[in-house]
Amino acid sequence: MRRNILIFFFLLYGVINAADIEIKSLKVYSTGDETSFPLIDAKAEPKQTVTIEFDVNSNSPPNFNIVFRFCDKNWKPYEDAFFLNQRYNTEYYLNFQRLPLHIEGARYHYTGAFPNKNVTFPFSGKWKFYIVDSYDPTIVFAEGSFYVVYPEIKPITVLHKERFQGNEPDIPALARTISINTEFRIPDSLYPSEILGVEIIENRKIDYPVIIDPTHTDYERFYEWNGNNKFKFIARNIRPGNEYRQTDLRDYNIYNAKEVYAQYDGIETSDFFHKRKKDLNGGSILTNYKSDYAEYLYVTFRIRPPEDIQAPVYLTGAFNNWRILPEYEMFDDNGLLYLTLELKRGIYDYQYVIAYDITQPDWYILEGNFWETVNEYHIFIYYKSPEYGSYHKIIGYNKIISVNYE
Known part of the structure; x- marks a missing residue:
């Protein structure tokens, strides 16, 4: 139970x-x-x-x-x-x-x-x-x-602001997407056939990468090669989402009990049409361990989603490394969803995700999707090195901020 x-x-x-x-x-x-x-x-x-x-x-x-x-x-x-x-x-x-x-x-x-x-x-x-x-x-x-x-090449990454490629979603806001294009040349010491692909991490979602695999391409994830040493990897239909929700538990005068609510001033609702303020790009800031207020609180997160949301709702954020896990499914009390965590005083980015299957979460229907959202994207290029019997190594890396649209 x-x-x-x-x-x-x-x-x-x-x-x-x-x-x-x-x-x-x-x-x-x-x-x-x-x-x-x-x-x-x-x-x-x-x-x-x-x-x-x-x-x-x-x-x-x-x-x-x-x-x-x-x-x-x-x-x-x-x-x-x-x-x-x-x-x-x-x-x-x-x-x-x-x-x-x-x-x-x-x-x-x-x-x-x-x-x-x-x-x-x-x-x-x-x-x-x-x-x-x-x-x-x-x-x-x-x-x-x-x-x-240990970078051996320096890729050039460009973000493009686009509309959804393919059958456009019924809700216009979900058609706001970006594409991420990464170009690079490899030196003569590397073999083009051993390029394993490109991985893109949005903010801190390490467990949910965008992967462009040369052996499995489609209209959303594909690459171009000039037959020599130049590559271009393209990822489309990436939704920028919204800025994350935040709870700030540092103020002892507001959060002065052992059991508190994540949002002091009320119950949360869908933010699908509400553009939020800039966040920590999925991070957290914890109260310094030397502080007299570096204590742990029982923090209850509460949201009342729209009635047409029937799928289970999960809480995820900086406190669980942005993973969608069964133990973070929210409890339902007549339409009010809630979950209590033990958290150290600090600031935490978080959000609510719906999912019938936790391997296929919907990050946007409760949170919104805006081109103006500021995200970090970390781009890694993988290569199969023949050294030591072969291993996977990163030969190139880039970081780009999503407001820098071409």
Whole structure:
């Protein structure tokens, strides 16, 4: 039976509890900006890092290591010894800071920046980390993901403002789309046949990429090749959506109880026709762990959707890495939908999604779709390298803001 209150541990990809230890508010981001996309450009100056931070609720400081693994383009870690990066793949015996004594919900905090003298990232591509027990690394408490790029090419990416290509939707607002065109040339040292395709990530939706695969093309996702070293990858019918909803729990005078509502001034409704203000592009800003107000609240999200919305409604946002999960399906109380999460004080981007099938969510029918929406798009170019028995590596990367229409 589902509980009315979901105790959320803020894991990017899951949790295994052991000995009553709880990891909360796990975040990974780039070079000191907690709202940034988790990526290292290895050739950038000054040198970039990724920061991993989280709280722990336990009776005593836990004994954790963080293990880093290189992955293929589908986030599957490589098992070959060449990619294990032994001797430089583990941060041992993490140093924890004590939260203020009166804070409930967590006792300790960890922050670490990587790479460092213990950990390196020698391969260009996708990386995962695992927070494990120091004495038994098979016990995994949490995990997360980030990108490391050693760029060999510099793609040129252009966004075009368009109408929906194909049978236009019945609702005109849903016909507002953009296309993303990425062009690049590969050097003579690379083989055109080994280009694996292009992946586009909107804001923080790492689990819902737009993929242009040269072996599976259609009128929405396709590519052009000049027969030599020049490529162009095109993705159409990308809806820009709306700016995200936000809850700001930092004001102790407003949110001064243990149980609060995400929106202090009322119940939310559909924002399909309402253009919202600029957001954090899917990010969050958490109250500093040293603060006396770095506490955890039970936050109830409430929305009354239009009566013609019959599909299940899910809550997603910066607090669950923008994943559509069964445990985030909202409860129905005579048309008022609600869900309660345990959240640390801070600002969180979030939204409501409908889905009969969580693998095919509708991000727009409750939230709206506007060309004016400001989104970040991260574009990655994948290549099958013959080195070390072959592996998937990122050879090019670009970031573009969606208001820069051609």
